[in-house]
Amino acid sequence: MSTNNVTIRNGVDQILRTRFLDIIKSVQPSGRWKLVVVDSLSLKILNSACKMYDILEENVSALVENIEKSRQPYPSVEAVYILTPCEDSCRRLIDDLARPEGPMYAAAHIHFIQAMENDLFKDFVRRLRENNVMDSVKNLKDMYMDFVVREPAVFTLDDEQKFFSLFNNDGDSSAGSTILGDVDDMAKQLLCVCVALGENPLIRYHRPLDVPGTINRNIPLHLAKALQDQLDAFMEINGNFPPPKDPPMPRGTLIILDRTIDPVAPLLHEFTYQAMVADLLNVEEAASGIKYTYEYIQEDGTTKDQEAALNDQDAVYTSIRHMHIAITTEQLIDDFNKFMAENASGTGSGQASVKSLHDMKNMIANLPQYQEMKTKFSAHMTIASDCMAEFRDQNLDAIGLLEQNMACGETPEHQVPKQIVDELLPILDDPYTSQAIKTRLIMIWFATCDKVDPDELELLLAHARLDKKYKDAIDNLSLLGVQLSKSANKQGEKSSRWHRKKRESVVNQQQDVPFDLSRYVPIVKRVVEGHVKETIDQSLFPLLRIARPEDLRRDPTQSPKENYQLRVYKTQWHKKSVGKNAQPKPASGPPVIIFIAGGMTYSEMRSAYELSQTFDRDVYIGSTHIITPDRFVDDLSELDKPGHPPKEVVPPYTGSVHAKSSPSSPMPKTKRK
Numbered sequence: 001m002s003t004n005n006v007t008i009r010n011g012v013d014q015i016l017r018t019r020f021l022d023i024i025k026s027v028q029p030s031g032r033w034k035l036v037v038v039d040s041l042s043l044k045i046l047n048s049a050c051k052m053y054d055i056l057e058e059n060v061s062a063l064v065e066n067i068e069k070s071r072q073p074y075p076s077v078e079a080v081y082i083l084t085p086c087e088d089s090c091r092r093l094i095d096d097l098a099r100p101e102g103p104m105y106a107a108a109h110i111h112f113i114q115a116m117e118n119d120l121f122k123d124f125v126r127r128l129r130e131n132n133v134m135d136s137v138k139n140l141k142d143m144y145m146d147f148v149v150r151e152p153a154v155f156t157l158d159d160e161q162k163f164f165s166l167f168n169n170d171g172d173s174s175a176g177s178t179i180l181g182d183v184d185d186m187a188k189q190l191l192c193v194c195v196a197l198g199e200n201p202l203i204r205y206h207r208p209l210d211v212p213g214t215i216n217r218n219i220p221l222h223l224a225k226a227l228q229d230q231l232d233a234f235m236e237i238n239g240n241f242p243p244p245k246d247p248p249m250p251r252g253t254l255i256i257l258d259r260t261i262d263p264v265a266p267l268l269h270e271f272t273y274q275a276m277v278a279d280l281l282n283v284e285e286a287a288s289g290i291k292y293t294y295e296y297i298q299e300d301g302t303t304k305d306q307e308a309a310l311n312d313q314d315a316v317y318t319s320i321r322h323m324h325i326a327i328t329t330e331q332l333i334d335d336f337n338k339f340m341a342e343n344a345s346g347t348g349s350g351q352a353s354v355k356s357l358h359d360m361k362n363m364i365a366n367l368p369q370y371q372e373m374k375t376k377f378s379a380h381m382t383i384a385s386d387c388m389a390e391f392r393d394q395n396l397d398a399i400g401l402l403e404q405n406m407a408c409g410e411t412p413e414h415q416v417p418k419q420i421v422d423e424l425l426p427i428l429d430d431p432y433t434s435q436a437i438k439t440r441l442i443m444i445w446f447a448t449c450d451k452v453d454p455d456e457l458e459l460l461l462a463h464a465r466l467d468k469k470y471k472d473a474i475d476n477l478s479l480l481g482v483q484l485s486k487s488a489n490k491q492g493e494k495s496s497r498w499h500r501k502k503r504e505s506v507v508n509q510q511q512d513v514p515f516d517l518s519r520y521v522p523i524v525k526r527v528v529e530g531h532v533k534e535t536i537d538q539s540l541f542p543l544l545r546i547a548r549p550e551d552l553r554r555d556p557t558q559s560p561k562e563n564y565q566l567r568v569y570k571t572q573w574h575k576k577s578v579g580k581n582a583q584p585k586p587a588s589g590p591p592v593i594i595f596i597a598g599g600m601t602y603s604e605m606r607s608a609y610e611l612s613q614t615f616d617r618d619v620y621i622g623s624t625h626i627i628t629p630d631r632f633v634d635d636l637s638e639l640d641k642p643g644h645p646p647k648e649v650v651p652p653y654t655g656s657v658h659a660k661s662s663p664s665s666p667m668p669k670t671k672r673k
Contacts, residue, residue, distance in 0.1 A: 008609075009587060009618055011152030013312065015196050016049035019145060023111050024058045024080055026139070035079040035105060037065045037096075039089045039650045042082045042113050044158065048148045048287040051313070067092045068650065070657045071104065078138070079105035085116035085142070088653040090124045095656040098131035104658075109139040114146040114188060144195035146188070147622070148287055151312060153608045155622040156600075157189045158287075162624040163259070163598045163635055164644035166219060167479050180222060186624070187226035190595060191234060193622065194227075194254070200235060200242045201254040201593060203228055203544040204531065206261055214481045219597055220256040224544045227254070252591040255531060255541070259598030260481045262523040263447045264407050266601050266632040267440045269400045271391075271517050273328045274321035275602035277310065277383060278628050280390040285626070288312070294382045308379040316376050322606045324515055325391070329384050336377055399427060399437060400517040406448045412516040420445060421456050428463040436630050439470040443633075446474065447482045473637035480636075524600075524621075525607035528592055532615050588616040599627035599635075 027034045036055060038046060043066060046055075055064060060080075065071050067081070067089065079096075083089040096104040116124070128134050148158045165182050194201060205220035235241055259266075270276060277283060277290060284291040289311030296306035310317045316335070320328045337353040391397070402424065405417045417423075424445065428438050442460050446452055461471065530536035594608065600623035608621040627635070638644070 008152040008612060008620075010197070010591075012155050012193075012196065012620055013049055013149040013152050016045075016145060016147075016149050017054065019143065019196065020046055020050050020082070021054060021058060023082065023109075023143065024055065024060060027078055027080060027109055031059060033059050033061045033077055034109075035062070035065060035074060035077055036060050037067050037071075037079050037081045037083075037105075039067050039083050039092070041084045041649050044287055045113060045145060045148055046082065048150065067096065068657070073099070073101070073104045074106075075102055075104070076106055078107040078109065081108055081110045082143075083110065083112055084146075084650050085112040085114050085120065086649050087120060087123075088650050090120065090127070091653045092657070094124075094127045094131060094133070095658055097128070097133035097136045099656075099658045101658075103133070103136055107138045108136050110137060111139070111141050111143045113143055114192060115142045115144070144192040146192045147196075150288065150626070151605070153612065153618075153620050154605050155193060155620065156626060157186060157622070157624045159185075159647045160599070160625040160635075161644055161647050162186070164639060165646070166217070166598055167259070168639050168641075168644070169479075179217060179219065183219065183222045183226050186223055186597060187230050190223075190227050190254070190622075191230040193593065193620075194231065195234065195241070197252070197591065197593070197620070198242045198245075199252045199254075199591065199593070200231055201252045203254050203256065204536075204541050205256040205544060206258070206527075206541055208260070208481070208540070214483055215479065216481070219258045223595075223597060224256050227256070228544055249587065250590045252593060253531065254593040254595060255527060257524060257527065257594070257596045259596060261527070261596070263477065263480050263482050264444055264520070265522045265524070265603055266599070266627055267444050267447075267629055268403050268407060268520060268603070269396055269440075269517075269629070270601075270603050271325050271396075271400065271515070272322050272602075272606060273325055273384070273387075274310070275606070276325055276387045276391075278602055279630070280387055280394075281383070286311070292383060294379070294386065296378060296382075306379070308383065310383075314376075316380055320380070322609060324518060325384065325387055326515070329388070332377065332380055332384060336381075339377075394437065395427075395430070395433065397517070399433075399441065402427070403441065403444055404517055404519050406444050407520040409448070412519070420449075421460065424460060425463050428460060435464070435466055435470050436633055438464040439466060439473055439633055440629055442474055443477060446477060469637045470633070472640070473633050476636045476639040479639050522601070522604050522607055524594060524596065524604045525611060528594060528607075528611050528619065529614075531592065532589070532611070532617075587618060591618040591620065594619070594621040596621070596623040599623055599625055599632070601627060 024034065024036060043064065046064070052063070061077065065079075067083065081093060083093065093108070093110065097108060128137065148156050150156060162182055162185075165178055169179075203224045205224040207218075207221060208216055210216055270279060274290075277292065281292055286309070289309060291307055291309050293305050293307045295303045308314075310321070312318055320331055323331060333354060340353065401412075402420075405411050406420060409416065411417055424441060427433055427441065442457075442464060445460070446457070461474075464470075466474075527536065527541060531541070592611070594604075596604065600621060605621055605626070608619045612619040
């Protein structure tokens with residue numbers, strides 16, 4: 001399914017951006033100059049939602065200030081503080097207000113990104129009184145904004161360490177308190193997401209079957225209960241929440257899962273543009289997207305390094321990020337030819353059109369007068385070319401097909417694969433195949449067959465010749481519930497993963513699949529489909545509380561229920577495309593929020609947009625963090641080892657930064673654009 005230009009009616013990025021700007025606008029009169037002061041965590045959240053231009057447009061002078069650093073005092077200007085509710089930031093705030101030479105700013109409008117704990121709040125108020133600075137505080141509010149937005153439908157809790165603290169034990173009771181502490185942290189941040197979206201959602205969670213020999217930590221259940229407690233407490237204090245909806249709509253649903261729901265999706269090679277870039281290229285993760293550095297050809301023919309930021313500010317990127325790489329290159333070529341046709345007189349080119357990325361590269365080099373066009377097309381042309389080069393160099397045509405056969409349990413011809421081990425051996429023997437890819441293949445084989453033969457596993461490992469790091473990663477799959485002896489229905493399948501039973505319906509559905517290397521559908525997507533269609537297995541995915549009738553209103557024209565299956569091997573890349581000028585349709589139902597504790601994949605992120613498009617409603621997805629296949633393997637290799645410190649919220653307080661304060665100076669004038 002093509003999801004280019006899918007419109008999320010209420011993008012979580014826009015919601016958070018609006019909340020930040022409303023905080024700044026709250027300083028009245030609105031035309032008054034003010035400063036914005038943040039700490040390291042709130043700055044990251046702010047940067048994920050707002051561009052600096054957005055902030056400066058609200059009469060904010062100079063740059064956003066970091067409370068952890070020495071700053072220029074402006075005693076005639078009021079400051080908007082957006083801070084983490086922790087002792088370190090609170091003590092720094094007191095230092096600002098009680099500076100020996102006088103307050104840093106004329107007044108403080110204080111906004112915490114999350115609710116402050118009662119003991120900390122009492123201590124903070126005590127310090128304000130002791131320092132006689134209560135009058136400097138004009139506002140003190142909890143804003144419930146403690147999460148990072150990545151895309152309109154995607155958010156994270158920005159805490160990759162949760163993967164280790166949640167899963168690096170074998171289920172023994174001594175680790176229970178640690179897990180429950182992590183669960184409470186996640187619940188508080190998920191409350192912020194619910195408040196931002198204006199939802200008091202029904203909570204559905206994954207309750208896996210208790211299969212002998214597998215680990216069941218019940219993380220989704222614990223998190224569901226903790227979040228419900230947070231919501232109940234918030235509702236008790238805020239009687240007008242949630243706000244009324246126009247038009248009226250039933251309550252949304254939050255579906256809580258964890259990484260054990262699908263150990264295969266993080267290992268597969270994905271061949272959509274965004275996922276392929278993140279997997280195959282040397283990219284840098286940023287709060288709002290991906291950064292990639294490539295060689296750029298200058299007008300004189302020399303090259304220099306150019307950095308491309310792949311985020312929602314790049315319209316070309318958002319239009320192609322979920323496309324299969326084959327369609328991506330075609331789309332770039334079509335868009336380029338359209339540009340050339342529209343600017344034929346200015347380009348002076350006699351060539352009517354280009355037919356390949358190579359043609360594009362040559363023509364762009366001869367168009368110095370179109371710098372903006374060159375930058376846009378050169379970046380994505382180069383990135384797509386680099387992806388295809390890696391595809392060829394890493395033999396991903398053959399490797400990807402084998403991965404899909406294992407993950408889907410059938411070949412593109414709908415036959416059950418019978419000689420998987422024999423097909424794996426030549427690839428594992430190949431010295432040009434990286435150890436990371438070999439490890440991913442063995443893991444997929446490990447996770448998808450009904451029962452692992454120890455002798456076959458030893459054979460695969462002998463041919464792969466893996467370093468200890470990668471062997472450890474394979475061993476640690478057991479910590480995600482993947483065992484040498486597995487029950488075929490532990491995720492709710494009615495029959496064997498590689499069983500032929502009831503295959504005809506799957507065969508018929510797969511006629512829509514144009515790419516043999518992109519047949520696997522993440523289980524997360526199937527869970528949400530089952531929820532929306534009301535075909536979900538209620539014993540595996542129960543609601544935490546029985547919903548009232550008004551919360552489950554259903555369209556009487558909806559088709560009868562079908563038996564819900566987690567593993568259906570159908571996808572539609574090409575259907576229901578949305579035109580660039582299409583207006584968003586009214587939502588056909590309440591929103592769905594998906595949360596995966598322990599990391600989410602780019603394929604699962606893409607699934608949220610596909611689900612939104614299919615069911616004409618807003619679907620959001622979030623996790624503790626975003627993972628790529630190589631990162632997933634690296635993390636698994638370390639999963640059984642101690643020494644993973646908890647996430648540091650803000651740097652520890654070590655004393656006032658105002659010990660050597662400089663004299664105040666006039667407010668700098670900021671030129672508004």
